[in-house]
Amino acid sequence: MRIMPRTLFGQIMLALCAGLLAAQAAGIWLTLNDRARFGEGLLGSFAAQRIAGVISILDDLEPAERHRLIHALNVPPTHISLDEPWETPAEPVGEDAKSFIARVEQELERPAVIQVLSIKRAEPRRRDNAGAALPRPPETSAPGKAANADSAVRATANPAAESERRSNRRARPNRVLFVEGQARLTDGTIVTFRHSLPEAGLEGPLRLLGSLAILGISVALLSAWAVRRLTLPLASLADAATGLARNLDHPPLPENGPLEVAKAARAFNAMQDDIKRYLETRAQALAAVSHDLRLPITRLRLRIERIAEGELKSKMESDLSEMDEMIGNTLEFLRAGANGEKASRVDLNALIESVTEDMITVGAQITLHCDAVQPLPVRPQALRRCLTNLLDNARRYGGGDIDISISERPDKVEIRIEDRGPGIPESDLERVFEPYVRMESSRAKHTGGSGLGLAIARAIARAHGGDVKLALRSGGGIAAILTLSRNVVPA
Amino acid sequence: MCALERMNWSMNKTILVVDDDAELRQLLQEYFSERDFVVLLADGGAQMWEQIKNHTIDLVILDLMMPGEDGLTLCRNLRASAKTPILMLTARGDEMDRIVGLEMGADDYLHKPFIPRELLARVKNILRRASEGREDNRTARALQFAGWVLDIDARHLVDSKGVIVSLPAGEFRILKLLAENPNRVLSRDQLLDVASGREAGPFDRTIDVMISRLRRRLNDEGGDTALIKTIRSEGYLLASKVERRA
Numbered sequence: 001m002r003i004m005p006r007t008l009f010g011q012i013m014l015a016l017c018a019g020l021l022a023a024q025a026a027g028i029w030l031t032l033n034d035r036a037r038f039g040e041g042l043l044g045s046f047a048a049q050r051i052a053g054v055i056s057i058l059d060d061l062e063p064a065e066r067h068r069l070i071h072a073l074n075v076p077p078t079h080i081s082l083d084e085p086w087e088t089p090a091e092p093v094g095e096d097a098k099s100f101i102a103r104v105e106q107e108l109e110r111p112a113v114i115q116v117l118s119i120k121r122a123e124p125r126r127r128d129n130a131g132a133a134l135p136r137p138p139e140t141s142a143p144g145k146a147a148n149a150d151s152a153v154r155a156t157a158n159p160a161a162e163s164e165r166r167s168n169r170r171a172r173p174n175r176v177l178f179v180e181g182q183a184r185l186t187d188g189t190i191v192t193f194r195h196s197l198p199e200a201g202l203e204g205p206l207r208l209l210g211s212l213a214i215l216g217i218s219v220a221l222l223s224a225w226a227v228r229r230l231t232l233p234l235a236s237l238a239d240a241a242t243g244l245a246r247n248l249d250h251p252p253l254p255e256n257g258p259l260e261v262a263k264a265a266r267a268f269n270a271m272q273d274d275i276k277r278y279l280e281t282r283a284q285a286l287a288a289v290s291h292d293l294r295l296p297i298t299r300l301r302l303r304i305e306r307i308a309e310g311e312l313k314s315k316m317e318s319d320l321s322e323m324d325e326m327i328g329n330t331l332e333f334l335r336a337g338a339n340g341e342k343a344s345r346v347d348l349n350a351l352i353e354s355v356t357e358d359m360i361t362v363g364a365q366i367t368l369h370c371d372a373v374q375p376l377p378v379r380p381q382a383l384r385r386c387l388t389n390l391l392d393n394a395r396r397y398g399g400g401d402i403d404i405s406i407s408e409r410p411d412k413v414e415i416r417i418e419d420r421g422p423g424i425p426e427s428d429l430e431r432v433f434e435p436y437v438r439m440e441s442s443r444a445k446h447t448g449g450s451g452l453g454l455a456i457a458r459a460i461a462r463a464h465g466g467d468v469k470l471a472l473r474s475g476g477g478i479a480a481i482l483t484l485s486r487n488v489v490p491a
Numbered sequence: 492m493c494a495l496e497r498m499n500w501s502m503n504k505t506i507l508v509v510d511d512d513a514e515l516r517q518l519l520q521e522y523f524s525e526r527d528f529v530v531l532l533a534d535g536g537a538q539m540w541e542q543i544k545n546h547t548i549d550l551v552i553l554d555l556m557m558p559g560e561d562g563l564t565l566c567r568n569l570r571a572s573a574k575t576p577i578l579m580l581t582a583r584g585d586e587m588d589r590i591v592g593l594e595m596g597a598d599d600y601l602h603k604p605f606i607p608r609e610l611l612a613r614v615k616n617i618l619r620r621a622s623e624g625r626e627d628n629r630t631a632r633a634l635q636f637a638g639w640v641l642d643i644d645a646r647h648l649v650d651s652k653g654v655i656v657s658l659p660a661g662e663f664r665i666l667k668l669l670a671e672n673p674n675r676v677l678s679r680d681q682l683l684d685v686a687s688g689r690e691a692g693p694f695d696r697t698i699d700v701m702i703s704r705l706r707r708r709l710n711d712e713g714g715d716t717a718l719i720k721t722i723r724s725e726g727y728l729l730a731s732k733v734e735r736r737a
Contacts, residue, residue, distance in 0.1 A: 295512055298604035302518035305607050324604055346655040357659030375654045381645060
């Protein structure tokens with residue numbers, strides 16, 4: 001599979017979109033990361049502060065008042081209860097728990113009997129779980145081994161470790177997402193607390209992603225429009241260059257668009273003009289020679305009228321006729337399809353039958369396989385010449401039977417003239433359309449021909465918005481395929 | 492008979508050759524003089540008008556491609572001032588020249604380089620028509636009959652909807668002969684003569700086959716309403732009024 005698109009449009013769009021995507025992704029990552037660090041940092045400090053506050057308030061109150069106040073204190077994101085027994089942590093107390101306890105003690109400004117049952121810290125790759133309620137660790141019915149019930153406070157960490165943790169904490173933000181723990185008040189009451197980041201934290205990233213997506217899509221659409229605008233003139237330039245060989249009178253390209261494109265269009269138009277002028281000059285020269293040759297031929301024809309009838313005279317007459325024909329062919333080639341003949345609707349079946357009949361008269365063997373075709377606006381004499389040339393070619397070089405078929409498509413009519421001759425190498429199929437080119441090997445020298453037959457046929461077909469092509473016929477021989485456009489009325 | 496005919500057509504007939512090439516004028520003069528025509532020459536418009544003023548001219552052979560006052564203008568001015576038949580010499584294959592030339596009032600045209608015998612035949616044709624005192628001297632360019640138009644130059648038929656129906660050369664010549672002689676029986680031999688035309692070679696299509704093909708092209712059902720009627724043991728005739736169009 002091709003990953004790199006081949007069109008300029010595709011490549012520019014790919015580069016733009018990939019760049020946009022990368023920039024967006026980096027932006028989103030940075031933003032979310034910052035938000036998370038900020039939020040988590042807040043949460044961590046907040047959680048420790050709040051729990052320390054709760055402990056110190058409850059510590060100061062009478063047991064009876066504690067239950068009244070617990071409702072007031074029990075607000076999200078902190079859940080407080082006084083009814084749970086002291087639990088044994090399922091896992092050994094980790095670094096995080098120790099640091100959290102130290103933080104609380106710092107807030108309390110005294111050591112306290114605190115244990116952390118579960119703590120969840122933010123991990124960069126698990127951000128999507130941020131704030132989600134984590135499963136509570138399995139509760140154990142066995143009461144924790146009560147540390148000195150009478151002692152008001154019990155430090156769970158030695159001072160040295162605490163100072164180390166402090167520095168640690170400063171170095172990395174305290175990113176607590178969820179903490180569950182218990183504290184023993186001075187009178188032995190057990191306070192159980194659960195603190196978690198509110199779920200509302202997810203809304204932020206979604207909104208951010210949404211706005212970034214809108215930005216991304218609108219930039220992509222605008223770029224697509226701009227790039228399309230840039231590449232479109234290139235496409236029309238390519239079309240014009242392709243069409244140049246067929247039609248030098250192609251209307252000039254619009255010289256607008258970006259500066260570079262307009263410049264290219266101007267250069268192309270100038271080139272088209274130059275080629276046209278060059279070809280016209282050459283055609284005029286050839287036409288002038290051909291025209292001028294007609295006067296001496298006319299004179300010669302009058303002069304040989306003085307020669308007594310005989311072989312000499314008839315041979316001179318046939319030489320002159322040959323010259324006349326060569327000139328005629330050259331002129332016909334030069335003005336193919338543009339000799340002033342008007343286009344009319346022509347019964348193509350009748351035309352093909354007539355040409356075929358004329359060819360049969362001079363000894364060709366032809367089989368017609370023709371569907372009835374709607375009349376087509378063409379120049380009848382020119383098209384008759386075109387068909388005659390193609391048939392003549394098949395007769396001269398194909399030998400034997402010729403098959404002619406005509407088929408109608410919605411937009412064009414296709415006429416195939418196929419022979420079973422020796423054919424020509426595939427590499428020469430185009431070359432034979434060049435004027436005055438004849439295949440060396442063939443019997444061309446014996447059969448004559450001007451070397452312009454196919455060139456004239458093609459010029460006429462192209463003037464009709466069609467074309468003539470030669471193809472190797474399956475099973476041997478050559479197929480000449482004449483297509484005529486239904487949509488083009490010859491000018 | 493032949494000599495008599497030549498006398499009939501060319502005696503006292505005066506041809507004016509208008510061409511810018513002196514040698515060609517000279518050669519044409521020799522060619523036609525040998526065939527008992529009186530030939531006058533002009534190298535362009537000025538001399539042409541001069542000759543026309545001083546002589547009675549039966550036919551003008553006019554080169555269309557002349558420097559100065561061009562053939563087309565001369566042709567139009569000549570036609571405007573006199574009924575003298577004009578045979579126009581045109582560039583080969585240039586349809587525009589031909590059409591414009593005929594519109595300018597030329598009676599017939601011939602491409603350069605022409606074959607002298609062909610020129611002679613055309614000249615005689617025009618002179619014969621003129622001597623027969625036909626109102627329209629000009630060679631018919633089209634024959635119209637029964638909703639069809641037979642275009643003589645293009646050698647094809649045009650149906651009532653304007654669609655062109657091409658004809659093989661042989662069938663065209665047969666139909667042309669039939670249409671030139673409407674309601675006249677033409678024998679198979681007469682038709683065969685024209686059908687084979689000048690092109691030599693084996694002509695294996697019988698007249699009957701060609702007639703049946705023509706009928707098919709003309710959507711001719713045959714029978715009593717047939718356009719081309721079979722006259723038993725005689726030949727065929729075109730049963731329709733034919734209008735000549737210039």
